[in-house]
Amino acid sequence: MTPFDGPSATPASCAPGTFLGDVVVGLGSAPKRLSPKYFYDTAGSVLFDAICDLPEYYVTRTETAILERSVAEIADALGPCRVVEPGAGSSTKTRLLLRTLGPARCLAYVPVDIAGEHLERSAESLRAEMPWLTVTPFAADFSTDLPSIEGAGRTVVYFPGSTIGNFDPEEAKRLLARFRRAAGPDGLVLVGVDLKKDPQLLHAAYNDAQGVTAAFNKNVLRRMNDELGADIDLDAFHHYAFYEPNEGRIEMHLVSARSQEIHVGNHVFPFHEGESLCTERSYKYDVAGAAAVGQAVGLTLVREWLDDDHRFAVLLFRA
Numbered sequence: 304m305t306p307f308d309g310p311s312a313t314p315a316s317c318a319p320g321t322f323l324g325d326v327v328v329g330l331g332s333a334p335k336r337l338s339p340k341y342f343y344d345t346a347g348s349v350l351f352d353a354i355c356d357l358p359e360y361y362v363t364r365t366e367t368a369i370l371e372r373s374v375a376e377i378a379d380a381l382g383p384c385r386v387v388e389p390g391a392g393s394s395t396k397t398r399l400l401l402r403t404l405g406p407a408r409c410l411a412y413v414p415v416d417i418a419g420e421h422l423e424r425s426a427e428s429l430r431a432e433m434p435w436l437t438v439t440p441f442a443a444d445f446s447t448d449l450p451s452i453e454g455a456g457r458t459v460v461y462f463p464g465s466t467i468g469n470f471d472p473e474e475a476k477r478l479l480a481r482f483r484r485a486a487g488p489d490g491l492v493l494v495g496v497d498l499k500k501d502p503q504l505l506h507a508a509y510n511d512a513q514g515v516t517a518a519f520n521k522n523v524l525r526r527m528n529d530e531l532g533a534d535i536d537l538d539a540f541h542h543y544a545f546y547e548p549n550e551g552r553i554e555m556h557l558v559s560a561r562s563q564e565i566h567v568g569n570h571v572f573p574f575h576e577g578e579s580l581c582t583e584r585s586y587k588y589d590v591a592g593a594a595a596v597g598q599a600v601g602l603t604l605v606r607e608w609l610d611d612d613h614r615f616a617v618l619l620f621r622a
């Protein structure tokens with residue numbers, strides 16, 4: 304069966320929104336494209352944590368520095384609340400916020416992530432570190448599924464790590480609208496946004512010398528082999544990432560080193576030499592642009608915290 308077969312040939316396991324379904328649609332499109340959410344299983348989450356520690360990856364270091372400097376102010380602005388974090392990963396930066404909110408102000412913490420096993424491990428380590436904290440992990444795709452939050456007190460949707468950048472601006476609006484609804488009428492949405500900057504810095508951040516980002520990029524191919532029975536030679540694809548200044552985004556690709564066919568179950572996908580599979584777009588904003596995305600869906604920017612070099616912004620929106 305080819306990706307161009309009609310729907311009647313599509314087995315249930317190939318349903319839209321499943322890994323196989325999205326691979327069939329994405330690799331059957333021109334140009335080929337896949338959602339970055341498929342980087343993340345346990346191995347992908349560990350690789351992402353390693354990226355956060357790289358000297359070239361200013362993103363995590365800068366956002367952490369903003370938090371370290373302003374966390375007391377941020378906690379005061381949130382007040383007593385339940386914190387829901389879509390795409391929580393290892394909740395590394397969040398620990399700082401949760402500790403500063405403390406037992407009096409943090410009513411509960413609900414980390415949400417697509418990498419369920421990694422999420423559970425991270426929740427266990429949080430409980431050990433902060434025994435007073437109620438941690439309720441929710442393994443789900445946050446773009447389609449968020450936990451329903453009930454009980455007294457305000458809900459804060461915390462979305463750090465520049466994950467918002469992985470969505471095209473229209474998708475980002477839809478996502479923020481979902482977060483606004485999840486936060487409720489009195490809710491707040493706190494977002495970490497990577498800002499536009501010298502393209503050389505951006506280029507270095509996504510092309511580290513140790514090749515960790517390349518391994519992270521190829522993790523999606525490894526997952527296709529392990530989980531979907533694909534036969535991909537990982538050495539036959541090269542990591543390629545660049546900044547596209549007109550679109551204001553990093554693009555991450557896997558470029559075919561040769562003319563080849565890859566098989567995913569019964570599906571065949573031809574690649575010509577130099578053809579790419581786009582695995583991630585990471586949009587960079589300025590504060591006004593990010594505020595406009597929020598404003599379009601009824602979120603008003605009420606506070607902003609930036610580092611001295613204006614590389615990254617932590618933005619607080621009110622519903």
Ligand SMILES: C[S@@+](CC[C@H](N)C(=O)[O-])C[C@H]1O[C@@H](n2cnc3c(N)ncnc32)[C@H](O)[C@@H]1O
Nearest residue numbers: 340343390391392416417418443444445463464
């Ligand atoms: C860029 S990392 C950020 C991790 C962490 N929040 C931070 O600030 O370092 C993105 C995280 O979101 C998760 N993720 C990506 N897409 C997702 C989706 N659609 N649904 C749920 N989790 C997702 C990944 O597993 C990963 O943990």
